[in-house]
Amino acid sequence: MACLDLAGPLGDELIWDFADEERNELAYGKLACGMARELGASAWAFVFADGGMNALAVSGRGSERADMRASAAPPRAGNWEGLLASLGIECRHVLALPLEIAGPLPQAVVLGRDDRPFDEVERQAAVALMRDIAPVATVRYRASRVQRVRDEAENELRTSEAELRTFFEESRDMIYTANGEDIVASINSAGIALLGQRDRFDIVGTPYSNFVLTPSDRGNFLERITKAGYVTDFEIILKKVGADPIFCLETAHAIKSPSGKILQIQGIVKDISERVSREREMWQLSVELADTNARLKETQMLMVQHEKLASIGQLAAGIAHEINNPLSFIVSNHSVLGQYMATFERAWKTAVASDPTLADRIEGELGLVELFAEVDSILRESNEGLSRIMNIVKNLKIFAHSGADSSMGSYDINNGIDSTLVVARNEIKYVADVELRLGDVPAIEAVGGEVNQVFLNILVNAAQAIAGQNRKERGRIVITTSQVDETVVCEISDDGPGVPEELRHRIFDPFFTTKGVGQGTGLGLSISYDIIVKKHGGSLMVDRSQAGGALFRIGLPIHHPPADDKEQRGNKADTDAGAIG
Amino acid sequence: MPIVSLSTRALVEDFNKRSSALELNLTGSADPPALVVGATGLLDTDSSPSFYVIVESMLAEAQAAGGLILDVEHIRYISSAGVGVCMTLFVETTKQDIPYFLYKVPACVRSVIGVLGYSSYFSYLDAYKAE
Numbered sequence: 001m002a003c004l005d006l007a008g009p010l011g012d013e014l015i016w017d018f019a020d021e022e023r024n025e026l027a028y029g030k031l032a033c034g035m036a037r038e039l040g041a042s043a044w045a046f047v048f049a050d051g052g053m054n055a056l057a058v059s060g061r062g063s064e065r066a067d068m069r070a071s072a073a074p075p076r077a078g079n080w081e082g083l084l085a086s087l088g089i090e091c092r093h094v095l096a097l098p099l100e101i102a103g104p105l106p107q108a109v110v111l112g113r114d115d116r117p118f119d120e121v122e123r124q125a126a127v128a129l130m131r132d133i134a135p136v137a138t139v140r141y142r143a144s145r146v147q148r149v150r151d152e153a154e155n156e157l158r159t160s161e162a163e164l165r166t167f168f169e170e171s172r173d174m175i176y177t178a179n180g181e182d183i184v185a186s187i188n189s190a191g192i193a194l195l196g197q198r199d200r201f202d203i204v205g206t207p208y209s210n211f212v213l214t215p216s217d218r219g220n221f222l223e224r225i226t227k228a229g230y231v232t233d234f235e236i237i238l239k240k241v242g243a244d245p246i247f248c249l250e251t252a253h254a255i256k257s258p259s260g261k262i263l264q265i266q267g268i269v270k271d272i273s274e275r276v277s278r279e280r281e282m283w284q285l286s287v288e289l290a291d292t293n294a295r296l297k298e299t300q301m302l303m304v305q306h307e308k309l310a311s312i313g314q315l316a317a318g319i320a321h322e323i324n325n326p327l328s329f330i331v332s333n334h335s336v337l338g339q340y341m342a343t344f345e346r347a348w349k350t351a352v353a354s355d356p357t358l359a360d361r362i363e364g365e366l367g368l369v370e371l372f373a374e375v376d377s378i379l380r381e382s383n384e385g386l387s388r389i390m391n392i393v394k395n396l397k398i399f400a401h402s403g404a405d406s407s408m409g410s411y412d413i414n415n416g417i418d419s420t421l422v423v424a425r426n427e428i429k430y431v432a433d434v435e436l437r438l439g440d441v442p443a444i445e446a447v448g449g450e451v452n453q454v455f456l457n458i459l460v461n462a463a464q465a466i467a468g469q470n471r472k473e474r475g476r477i478v479i480t481t482s483q484v485d486e487t488v489v490c491e492i493s494d495d496g497p498g499v500p501e502e503l504r505h506r507i508f509d510p511f512f513t514t515k516g517v518g519q520g521t522g523l524g525l526s527i528s529y530d531i532i533v534k535k536h537g538g539s540l541m542v543d544r545s546q547a548g549g550a551l552f553r554i555g556l557p558i559h560h561p562p563a564d565d566k567e568q569r570g571n572k573a574d575t576d577a578g579a580i581g
Numbered sequence: 582m583p584i585v586s587l588s589t590r591a592l593v594e595d596f597n598k599r600s601s602a603l604e605l606n607l608t609g610s611a612d613p614p615a616l617v618v619g620a621t622g623l624l625d626t627d628s629s630p631s632f633y634v635i636v637e638s639m640l641a642e643a644q645a646a647g648g649l650i651l652d653v654e655h656i657r658y659i660s661s662a663g664v665g666v667c668m669t670l671f672v673e674t675t676k677q678d679i680p681y682f683l684y685k686v687p688a689c690v691r692s693v694i695g696v697l698g699y700s701s702y703f704s705y706l707d708a709y710k711a712e
Contacts, residue, residue: 213692213696214688214689214692214693216657216658216688216689217658217689220623220657220658233626234625235625235626235660235661235662237692237693237696244696245696247661247696276661276697279661279665280697280698283665283668283669283672283699286668286669286672287668287671287672287675287702289672290672290675290676291675293676294675294676
């Protein structure tokens with residue numbers, strides 16, 4: 001049995017507190033116990049119903065309070081003796097006094113005693129007392145009710161605020177508010193971290209645009225939010241202290257005054273840097289892929305051109321071989337024919353010597369002396385022509401040697417130049433004279449036919465450049481060879497227009513040409529570069545000649561290192577040549 | 582003006598009717614020879630996809646004209662998606678050997694291109710001779 005201090009007058013205890021059951025019981029007990037004391041009752045009970053309309057009661061004897069009892073149904077009116085009995089309080093006389101307060105639940109004070117019944121005076125006094133208490137109890141009940149509602153509302157508000165605070169603070173995205181002038185008013189921890197700041201107050205009070213990489217973008221954002229009242233997934237780049245700018249998506253809405261003026265902007269900003277970074281990688285791959293495709297295309301073109309040149313070389317070698325056989329027997333026959341003619345001339349001279357009239361008779365008719373002289377001249381000229389044909393065929397065979405065999409072999413660079421000049425003679429002979437300053441250089445390891453192709457490209461370019469000047473005097477092409485350490489160097493210079501300095505770094509690029517449309521593919525020097533630098537590990541440079549024209553300097557190693565070193569050397573040579581070219 | 586097909590012009594007109602953020606116009610350049618696609622407004626996440634579709638459909642005409650100039654002088658805002666479109670056009674024009682220029686790049690566009698690290702990919706043009 002709980003002991004409550006029920007003695008003393010009714011005071012502030014008579015305040016219901018719906019959040020505090022004990023306090024309620026105290027109030028109920030105090031009221032009923034006080035009434036019992038006033039009216040000389042020995043037993044008392046305060047009966048009320050809970051929210052489920054179950055009857056509950058606080059009861060006791062004197063100032064002692066019994067436990068709270070409950071019954072399944074509300075007490076039936078009039079059976080108050082039974083009620084007290086059900087609470088364990090046996091009384092012969094019972095007085096029930098309903099408490100009429102404006103509450104949702106019926107309430108009553110039940111008093112009991114054994115010694116005498118409650119008379120009318122007592123009953124009226126009790127009713128009067130209840131009537132006096134009722135307004136006070138009603139006010140206190142209502143106040144308690146209001147207080148409870150307020151307390152509950154405040155609790156809910158506190159809970160809600162705590163939840164919002166947690167949401168605001170614990171969000172992984174930046175959440176902020178800004179005032180109508182776009183000055184940041186609040187920002188969460190994620191926002192502080194996102195901007196790389198240490199303190200909230202480094203941000204609060206600052207214009208939002210201060211944190212935007214391009215302030216005009218924020219202007220754009222404000223334009224949109226002013227017009228629509230909200231902005232969804234607006235991409236913006238924020239500045240982060242001590243780090244790269246960050247790509248973000250912002251979703252925000254504006255709180256506006258009735259006149260439409262923005263009072264507050266509330267926004268959530270999501271860091272999308274990782275996504276943008278992945279997109280960047282994707283773009284990078286696309287660009288690299290496109291670049292690789294372009295290179296492949298160039299390489300394919302070069303290969304086709306290489307193949308064409310190789311085919312032409314093979315064709316030239318084939319033709320040279322085919323010409324060589326009939327040429328051999330023509331030369332042989334021509335030689336025999338010359339011998340026969342000499343024999344015939346000797347026979348004629350012998351015949352004339354033995355019969356002088358014969359000379360007068362036949363010489364007069366046929367002019368044989370002159371005829372013999374002319375035949376001799378024809379034979380000599382034909383012999384010279386045949387020698388030249390043989391020389392051309394021989395040089396064609398030398399020039400095109402690699403067309404059939406592209407492996408490295410011993411190669412005499414001076415012989416290569418000679419044979420190339422024979423092939424290029426037709427291009428050069430009308431526009432320029434060639435001066436050879438060939439040094440005593442050793443044979444090198446090279447694919448002779450390909451190196452000859454380089455000489456041919458450069459010589460033909462020189463001749464065409466000189467021809468393009470449309471000048472009166474003939475041009476001059478100087479070819480020198482020399483040995484520098486372990487390299488044989490060949491310089492081909494001309495007195496043509498030269499290569500402008502700003503174009504020198506590009507002339508070995510595939511498809512770069514200064515010639516008119518249809519006059520050049522722009523692949524000749526690119527292929528030359530490929531042959532000399534990449535294939536032979538040499539160097540190819542262009543410069544200005546002393547005569548003001550172009551000077552091409554070709555360096556070829558005498559010996560080639562083993563395969564492993566070769567690759568490294570090739571790369572190095574590539575870099576060197578690129579830098580100079 | 583370089584030869585632009587009627588269907589392309591119709592596409593541009595339709596684009597301009599539908600798009601409130603971005604407006605396009607087509608002109609030509611004599612030097613360098615190119616089709617000039619002028620864009621005004623916002624090249625953002627919303628407008629970028631349709632912008633790419635329409636410019637991509639003009640690549641054949643740009644090739645015939647000798648090149649493509651993207652006039653971005655009047656772009657007021659560009660997102661990473663917008664720069665992505667410029668990059669995709671770079672890739673496509675490279676594949677098709679079409680000279681491609683960005684004309685009069687404003688600061689707001691230049692900074693986004695710079696942050697993304699794409700500045701070196703583009704050829705920039707400050708003037709061209711209108712046809």
